[in-house]
Structure formats: C-alpha cells, structure tokens
Amino acid sequence: MCLTGCTGESVYELMRDERISKRLVRALVGVVALGLIAAGCVLAVAIVREEQRDENLAQLGRACAGLLPEVQLAEFVADDSAGVLEEYGTMLDPGQESRALVDCALSWGSGVWEPEAQVKVRAEALLDGRDHGDAKAPDDPSDFVLPLPPGVRGSTGTEERIVGSEVYASLWVACPNGLRGRRLPSKELHVTVALPSTAEFDHEVTPGEHLAAARAAVRIANWVTERQKCGSAPIGTAGTAVAEDRETPTKPCRWLDPKALGFAEGPGWKDDSDRTHAWTFNGDAAHLPQAAFCAGALEGYASFRDEMPVVQVEARSWSGEAALGAYERYAADERVPARPAKPASASFTYTGLPPVLALWAESVCDGGRTYHRVAVTPDLPDLDEKDPKLTVAKKARERFSADARAVLDRYLAADGGWAARSHCRDTRILGEVEEWGR
Template sequence: MAERRLVPRRRVIALAALAMVLIAGAATALAVGGDEGGHLAANRAQLKRACAGMLPYEELRPFVPDAVAGRVDEYGTELEPGEQSRSAAHCTVAWPGHGEVRVTAVPVLSELPDSVEVEDLAPGEYGPEREAPGLTGTTAKQGGVWLLAECPAGLRGQVRPTGLLHVDAAVDLPRAGTLADFRTAVHVANKITARQKCGGSPLKKPDEVVDPYEAHVTKDYKVTSVDEPGRDQPKCRGLGARTGFPGKWTAGGDLQGSRLLSVCTASADTEDPADWDVTDITAASWAGEVGDSAYDQYRSSGDTPDFQDGRRDTTVPQEDGGAALDLWARAQCAAGPTYHRVTARFAVDGHGFDIDVSKARRAELSTAVRKVLDAYLDDPAAWPRQQRCHDTKLIGEVEEWQ
C-alpha cells in the first residue's frame, strides 16, 4: 500500500486562495471581453452620484449602457456649494457613442432661454411636438424639453430678485422617450427648489405626454381622444364663436394648464373668404417674468407697440399675401403682471398688386381686433377669467402686413 503524503494546512489555504483569485480574474476577463462592456455597475453608480444626486436614478437606471465607461461634466451653484455661477446646475453624464443625460437649470433673470412666442407654443406645423399637461413647458427645438418652476420666496444668491427657475433636460438614450425628459426635468426642478427652500408646491411628475395638435382634452386637461387635430379645448372653445365673426370656427391651444402662460388659436372653416374677412384668431397671455421675457422677444423683432411707436403703414404688400393686426394689453392676474396679445388675421388678395389701406378700412381692422380681445377677456372658460385677471389696460396695436 502506497504511503499517503499529507499536505500542510497552510499550503491548502494558499492554494484555495489562489484558485479563487484565478476564478475571479477569469470572470472579469469574460465580462470585459464578451458581448457586454462590463461597465454597467460602475456606470450606474456614477449616475447615482452625478449632478449632486439630483437625477432620478431609479427611473434612469434601466437605460444606462454597459458598453463604455461614462463621463461626467458638471458645475453650478447647487452642485458646488459656495461657488458663484449663473447656472443653478449644469450637468451632463455621457457614454461616448451610446447616449447621454443632460440637464441645465438657470434662474430667470432676463429673457427666457426658450422662445415663448405664439408660433412656438400654438399647435400646428411649427408648434411643440409634445407636452405634459400640468407643466409650464414643452419640447425644445434643440432636443429634450424645458419647463418652468416657481419659487415664491425667491432664489438665493442672484444679482436681482427672481422667483422663476428654467430647467431643460434631455435623456438621449435608447428606449427612453419624451416622458423620461419631462420626468427628469421635474425631478431636478423639485430638488433645486427644495434645497433653496423657496416655497411653493413641488411639480407633479407627469404620467403621459401628448401631441398638442391632435389631443382633445377635458376641463381638467385629461386627454379624451386624438381623432381630430387641436379641437375642443375648454379654454379656447368659445374664442371663434364669441367674436361674432361669420363662419364655422374650430379652436385649439396648448395643453399645459399653466398659470404663467396660455395660447389659443381659432380658424374659420371657410374655403373662399372675401377680402378682409377674419380667417384666423390667436389669443395669448404671459404672466410674471414670463410676460417680461415674451414682450422682450417680440420687441427684438419689432413687433411691439412701443417699437412701432404709433406709425401706420398704408400699404399691404403682396409678396406673400395676407394681413394681421395685433392688440397688446397689460393686466394683473393670479401670477402677477400679465401681457395679453390677440391677433386677427384677414384674407387679402391683391392678385399680385399691393393693396392700399384706407383710414376707414384701418378703423374696421382696429374694431375687429378689439372684438377679439373683448371676447377673450369676457369668456368665463378662457384663461383671463380663470386666472382672475383685472385692471386691463390697452398698450397699442402692431401691424403685420405681409
């Protein structure tokens, strides 16, 4: 019988430890060298820490890629306490070639970063692609979404008092859609306002996004159908009919349900309108800092009464055809000083020739646009009455001869 040789106990332990190291190393090599990149755990941990922990980690976690290691670029007063910055937060988490998450939050000290002109808010070809009912904001032309959050007690550390925060967010990752953009923006906005302790209620995270051009909504902005573009908005429904202009009118507007801004549009269902018939109507309101920003945006293109300074053009050129007249007013509403702007668009066909506008015709146009403003202000379901607007004062008219 062969003699059995005993292996010292310490050697057994050392061999076992070596085997464990080799197994672990092999597993790591397989993870890195296989189909997956092996970065998932690290990337998720990085996402959780990024942006001072202000990103909605549990919601974004399923979208984090594994193929490459992530990179973080961040700065801002809420990310670096004690640092001076015009941004409350500016943060990007990027996975090169595999997407990114980016958020920016800035106090509204002057003009808004995004346009709030009627054409950029109203449903239609140039309007927003998606909205989240209940939020003041919409999809942005540069991608992602933007929204506004109110801070009644004011944001700290600013060069002048402001109670409005602008946040934009984009979740540019496979399988993540516009809803992820909105929910990320809301999460960041709520984190900042909570840290600032500036009062107000947290924004509610949306459960859906809708196409403002197609959606039908009820009074509480719940979507009921999407079969006809832009019709049956409660706050816009009476705009065409209440003006008293002839024709069958359809109306549509934004779905934000915001106390800071509102847009309604109405169009007459007329195939062959006569010259100077009203064919389209718009009515918009902007409150607080949003109102100041909107007025500045229009003024920069020369479309405010103080810019035109009472001048009157007596000729409508026929390069494009059509004419419109805007009427601006100022009021006090629930969210503060507010600008109203209503527009009446008229059918004009000079068959290739310029059209002279007589004094009598010009007076008729003024009467028409004032009728639009009165209808907008008096409608119980429209935004001004809903927002308790009062002390309305006319500012002046703006000609849009095209």
C-alpha cells in the same frame, strides 16, 4: 453485413458505404461543433452586452444625484460601451471650487464628433445685479409645458445635433432666503436640462419629450431649493400647461369657436378645390395665474381667393410681473399700439410671413396690471416676389378690426375662461397693430 452468400462485389460495396457513412458522421460532427462554438460566441457576446447595459442603467440611476429621468433615457443607454459620466458642482462635491451648484453630463456611444446620446444638467446661482446673457429669464412665462407658480419662469425648446436632436428646458426660480455656494449674494436659481430626442430633426420633437425635459428641470430645481432652504415652494409636475394640435379646444380655451366667430368653416367643409378644411387648436391645459394662451388655425385649405376670412387666431394675457416684460418685448419690435387709429384701406407687401392684425387691451386682474393681446390672420390672395403688392379696400380692413374685437370680447366674457377666473375688470382698449409689410 453479409452472413451468407456474399459475393466479392457486394462485400466491396458494403465496405465503401461504411467508409462514406463514417466520413459523413465526421463531417456532421464538425458542423455541429462549429455551430455550438458559434452559438457559444453569440451567447457570450449577448451576455457581455446585457451586463454592460445593466451597468450603464445602474450608472444612470446614480448619476447627477439620482435626478435624471431613467424611464425616458433608458432607450438611449448603450450596451456596447460604458457610459461616460462627468460630475462637478459644489452640491455634488462640497470640496470643489465651482461656479455651479450642479454640473453633470452623462453620455453613451462614440460618434464622429460627439456622443451618440447625451444628457446635461446644470444648476447655478445667478449673482445679483449681473448681466447673465443667455441665462436671462424669458419675458413670457407661458413658454413652459407645466404650470408654474409666481416667482418661477421657464422655457423649453429644441436643437439639432450633428446626428439627431435634443430637447431642453430651463427654469428661473426666485430664492428669497438666498443661495449658498457663491461668494457674492444670489437670490435666483437657474436650472438647465438637455435630453436626447428620438427625432431626427428638431421640429419633430414630440410634446411628450418636451414634458420629460420640463419635469426633469422641475425635479432638479426642487432638489436644489429644498437643500438650500432658499425659501421657495416646491414646483408641481402634474399635468401639462400647453396642449398641441387638438381637434377641439382645451377647457380654458372652449370660448374659441371659429364658427360662432364667423371665421372660415371646418371641419369637413370643402372649398372649390375639393380640399377638406379642419381647425386645430393649441392652448393652456390648465389655468395659470400669471399668463394665458389659446390659439387655433385652419389646416388643409388651398385659397379663399377674394373672401379673405380669418384662418388663424390667437389670444394671450400676461399679468403681474409678467405683464411689463411681455409688453416691453413686443415694444422692442415695434409691435405695440403707437396711437389709436381708425381702420382705413390696407396695403400689403409680400414678406414671406402671414399678415397679422393684433388688438391690445389692458385690465386689472387678480395678479395686478394685465395686458391682453388677440391676433387674427386673414387669408390673403396669393402674394409672391413677382407680384408683391396688394391693396385691401376699407370695408375689408374694417372687417379685420371687427374680427379682432369679436375675439377679444368673447375671450374676456367667457365663463370659466382665464379672464373670468382672474376676475379681470376695468378693461380699456389700447389699440391695433398692423403686423404686415406695407
């Protein structure tokens, strides 16, 4: 402000500057106000979402008698909509008329055709003497990622949804004292669990997700059998039964040494194509009384041309109740020895599947009658639809037999292996099966 010596022009400029400053101040105040309103809206939405997620997490903890795996499912819980819970079953609501003991589903989000994520749980008493179709127990009890005691069978698997995948686990539990909730007698419990997976495709589901589903199924089975007093012991959830894609075999499978068996070399060995080979191993992480599984495969190779070394190997055993079921399953596909045969020249026809030579043996072990099956897969020269035939000389075919017998002998004789720990004895060879097109 001019106190002395102000001209008319300077006074005008001063007044103009003051008017501009007032407009700027008003504009800035407006911008700040809008920003505060927007920030307030964002904060309000965040608070609402946080409250909704907290409500959904609380619902998850209560749902299905509190048996769901909260840690694994937390990442699927929505914050923009309420979870949808459906609960049925005579053990969840004793006044209900239901075929199931537990039938529970919890989902989040509304997809186009199905929820964005969902979990399903069902436990039912299987009626004695009835054909239960898909609920029939698997023949191979090793198809589960946890060790299972006698009288319990299980399986795990994956399935693709419209968007994403899910992992499921099933258990069949013998109940000597019977189950309540059905009018007709039942001494077998069937439990199924389906959990959402982070994998886009079913083959990308991780071993950890298989383990989570298996543990959820065990938890539900134990809850039912304890309250039903069905006479079965609780199933443990510690450890995993199968370890996948390891660079070294698990402790029960340490006998599986490709180099000692004279199979294709690895790791770090390169063939003429300059590609690096490496064996990876799958197998039991713990001793299972009723079954055993060990396997290895050579990865990263191109072709061995005419050498035809073994590039895949597998050994399995089934004992006691599991033995007959496993043998019958292979017999249904004509994959058991029909009669002893002497190796001769072999003719292969392209089928798109790797050629497998299986060798069967029978023993008496702690669990009773036991079947062993070892299988070797040689690397054959490339076959395709244009050139589908290949004849292998008798000498090469005899080597396939020698390789399979070497695997069996090493497997049965291994210190600390399944056969030794199960005290297998009186072993006799049943014969070979050529699992390839002719």
